[in-house]
Amino acid sequence: MQMKPVALIGPHPAELSEVLRRVFEESHLQLVPHTLPQTHPSSVLQSLSTLGYAGGLISEEFSESYFPYCARVGVEARHVGRIDTLSSLGGGFDATHTLEDSLFQWMENSGYRSAGARLMVIGGNFRARVALQLARLGFVSVMLAAKSMSESEELLKVVPAGIEKYPLVVGGYSFASFMEQQDLLIITEDVGKLRFQPYHQVMDISGVYAQTIAQDGAHMWDSTQLEVLRLSHQLKFLTGRSIAPSLIQWAWQAVQENP
Structure with missing residues (x-):
């Protein structure tokens, strides 16, 4: 089965890409993270659609600027006028914000x-x-x-x-x-x-x-636990599967110990 890319949009921790690789591999998901250049939101979203991306994770610095360009936005995202995750599971892109x-x-x-x-x-x-x-x-x-x-x-x-x-x-x-x-x-x-x-x-x-x-x-x-939980919620929205926070914690630790 062909691997589908997952976009990393905006500045993210340097380790995130490798963390995601390990999580996707352990979860048997045919996904691969891909960092995108920082261009206009409409151009990026068009590229995601054209190139068949599974979705994307959007950094807080960009979460507000992408909000107006997404038609299908969850209630949590509407509360704050921001999005941090995109998913193409339903055809097209759905968007949410996972902090709440x-x-x-x-x-x-x-x-x-x-x-x-x-x-x-x-x-x-x-x-x-x-x-x-x-x-x-x-x-x-x-x-x-x-x-x-x-x-x-x-x-x-x-x-x-x-x-x-x-x-x-x-x-x-x-x-x-x-x-x-x-x-x-x-x-x-x-x-x-x-x-x-x-x-x-x-x-x-x-x-x-x-x-x-x-x-x-x-x-x-411990705010690192919030970050782990948030990534777990993002990945569940993106993939449709529950990703255990313990798996994400393991991947972070593995990357930090063996960069």
Whole structure:
């Protein structure tokens, strides 16, 4: 059977191509990763169709620019106006964005008891919009701290009715004291200096605050697990088959140990 290419669109980790090769081989999938040049989205999508690509993985830097060029877009992608995965399983290309499902699974796998806990999301980008969906897991309250009050109020509209929600401004009056009172913090972008407490649980999906969290003695969730889960969700959408996160973890480790 002829191998079908899978596009890697935009900047990805250098190891990703080899990781995918190993995952596809172990899963007996006739697929091969192929990095594409960075040209106009419409040109790239036309090439994928013409050359018979199975689909593609799109980096965050390009996820917003590709969104307007995809006609069949899943609800998760419409929530944030971005796509990170394309699949040709249905004929033509379907598109999705996998961060929301990955965050929910990361939370589920952690065993964290969200019922009755207090959640604060810090940041005003699309990741904050996605993270606010976790408010549905039984948190007693959710706060959103963005760079302006109008931004916070707008983002909080996605939180379902019946959940206490409070808009805040990062660095504004009472921000620090409210932050101290929270149980789980989700940081989605660099917002400047933050102070953590030893009892805080912290999801840092910005990748900025690891050193500060460690210095302050808070508990930081392992973000590499989120990356593994997300790739698992992407590959399931692309191939139609469940790819175990443990297989992806094994492939990452194998590549790092034997580059």
